[in-house]
Amino acid sequence: xxxxxxxxxxxxxxxxxxxxxxxxxxxxVFLNVVLRYGFGSGVAAAEELSRLLFVWMVFIGATAAYxxxxxxxxxxxxxxxxxxxxxxxxxxxLIRLLVLLSCVLLAWGAWQQVRVxxxxxxxxxxxxxALLPLPALLCALAIGAMALVELVRRPPLHLxxxxxxx
Numbered sequence: 001x002x003x004x005x006x007x008x009x010x011x012x013x014x015x016x017x018x019x020x021x022x023x024x025x026x027x028x029v030f031l032n033v034v035l036r037y038g039f040g041s042g043v044a045a046a047e048e049l050s051r052l053l054f055v056w057m058v059f060i061g062a063t064a065a066y067x068x069x070x071x072x073x074x075x076x077x078x079x080x081x082x083x084x085x086x087x088x089x090x091x092x093x094l095i096r097l098l099v100l101l102s103c104v105l106l107a108w109g110a111w112q113q114v115r116v117x118x119x120x121x122x123x124x125x126x127x128x129x130a131l132l133p134l135p136a137l138l139c140a141l142a143i144g145a146m147a148l149v150e151l152v153r154r155p156p157l158h159l160x161x162x163x164x165x166x
Contacts, residue, residue: 014064021057025050044124052122052131059135063142069158078157092157096147103144110137 032046065071078095081088110133117130 011064011068014060017060018057018064021053021060025053025057048122048124052125052127055132056135059139063139066143066146088157092154093151095157096151099147100144100151103140103147107137107140107144110134110140 028043028046028049032042036042062071078088078091081091113133114130114137117133118128120129121127122129
């Protein structure tokens, strides 16, 4: 299945951002370990930086995985309904509504945390603590928008994971 050029660019941008986060985390942690065990002192910011980048990397990855259908899916039961179009259509609608509801709940909770974090700063690096829940908010908005588009356009439910059910 060929993807649109725009989606390829967005996927590459997400993969590049995740790779950059992972590279900075690896160098930071490695340097901290070497300094701590080799010279008796470490970089205090390494732990905070790694935590922040890890959170961003996870939510960038979650957002990029949704349109590719790579999120964990429980398709065994839904796949049995493939021969019954009405039931399969209902389940597709229900699944997308549940995804949208989950995104609304995640966005609401993340927004509350962003608001709380605007007034406080991290101990070592001094960045606004709102940067920790911000990727969850952005992820929920992005996946929610994609799920809403799917609700309107009604493409068939992707059952690619059905063969992997154990």
